[in-house]
Amino acid sequence: MKINLKDLTIVKAHKHLKNGDFTAVELTKAYLDEIEKKNNGINAYLEVFDDALEMAKKADQKIKELKIARPSSDKTSVSRQEFSELLGIPCAIKDNILIKGKIVSAASKILENYHSTYDATVIARLVKAGAVFLGRTNMDEFAMGGSTENSAFGVTKNPHDLSRVAGGSSGGSAAAVAMDGALFSLGSDTGGSIRQPASFCGVVGLKPTYGAVSRYGVMAMGSSLDQIGPMAKTVEDCEIVFNVINGRDAKDGTTVEEVRNPKPEILGKLEIQKSKSKNSTQEANSKSDKPKIGVPRHFLGGDGIDKDVLVAFEKSLDSLKKKGYEVVDIKLPNISYSLPTYYIIMPAEVSSNLARFDGVKYGLHVDGKDAIQDYFETRRAGFGREVIRRILLGTYVLSSGYYDAYYNRANAVRKMITNDFIKAFESVDVIATPTAPSPAFRIGEKTNNPLSMYLEDIFTVTANLTGLPALSIPCGDSRRDGKSLPIGFQLTAKHGEENTLFEVGKDFEK
């Protein structure tokens, strides 16, 4: 059977692998060929692994064993469980996630030749499920940036328009899926680094609840903000990957039990009771068996927001309303302080986390005139401009005399913002905003103005500050220079309620 990568999803590929329409090796070869054709122009992959086909062979072997084992047992549910939906599925991994024996550089000169000494927990889980690793993907250095322009190894271009950025920091992971160079990818999200590139490249991206997915073996940027999540073509595909990677891990003390929530149906029923007691309008009975959607309209009026983004956003709300969703206005009184709060807390954590790069234990070493000067020379030579900028900013907000005015205050405001969201979730189940304030911008457009790049994160940082799960789904496009650029729609749910995001997301895609 000829493999049509354009229309392929995890769900479809799984079915074909199961039916024997093609093998995992054939599927992996198809992806490797596509990468060979497109990666030179797009630069989504920093490295294509030479053992991808070997992994695919192993997957085929496992598939064969399962097929032999199946007829003997009547309980199909058992064999279905064993035939993981990710068995033989080719994927791409962001270059800050450790795969034992492979180079992992965080797109930085300081780790250019560093080999992982162990597997990240997410990697171990994907290996167990039988996924095939095609390669490691480009990113902003140490995940700092919104365009992949901060990579030490060249920018990743947007597959929809090569003169534009793919977004960031997980730009390579988003572009890999968008160019049909992988069925799914893993990214990391500290302030929007999964969702914004997903929005720019027209794919689905999930930032899970803080603690849902183990961070063990993923390079820390902002430890109270970082989460690992999937990027794929559909919400259902993201859900499949999330179900494999989430869950408690003894190696990451912040992880929580596997996320298994009450189904939205149940939440919906509770909602009916609530709305009936509040206002018994005639419409309520048919409308409210679906999660209720809140929109913080007071936050969408800024002039930094692209007109096409707002049009696509309103259209998306209309389509949800037509599908029977109730959409109401909500107030998040402190949300406008999210971005300044984030740009204090994040650099503070960055400055601490990146102190480990000293040219002694691993990575680049540049000689100075004595042991102390080795640090200065190594860090200067190894880190890019944005990384240095954030380390210094973090050092500033944590330094004596400024700590209370900046860091402590930011932590208090973070708590206020979180309380706003928790309060809003008393009356709605999901909060909708655009994912990014604009479609993909041109390469070089924002490189000389760090603040304008930071403003890209305006809608995404809140999920990281509050620890809430958020999903970006393609919702429309914008015509620019004769090209069609994707726009993303962001849904945020309560802690641990990824399932609500998946239900609404799947409904929205229909």
Place this chain on the structure above:
Amino acid sequence: MITPRELDNLANLARIKLTDADKVSLIKEFDSILGYVDQLKKVEVSLDAEGRVGSLRNVTRPDEVANTSPEDRERLLNEAPDREGDFIAVKKIIEQ
């Protein structure tokens, strides 16, 4: 407004060498970023700063040594820029 002296101090704390050209652009960028985050000073903060994301709870594990295999040790040592036997080599820091 951040002064060149303050910036020198930060670079020293962060162990990063800066050139004069770096300093000129960093001072400008710091001004624009700090000018933006300074809006937090307007917020009437009604809460203490003790809050953290997620629920706070004790996380314990058995007090056991892990990763003791010679292969693990070898892999880790091989990543060091300079090693001598089973040690990471560094420059002498005490004068004779």
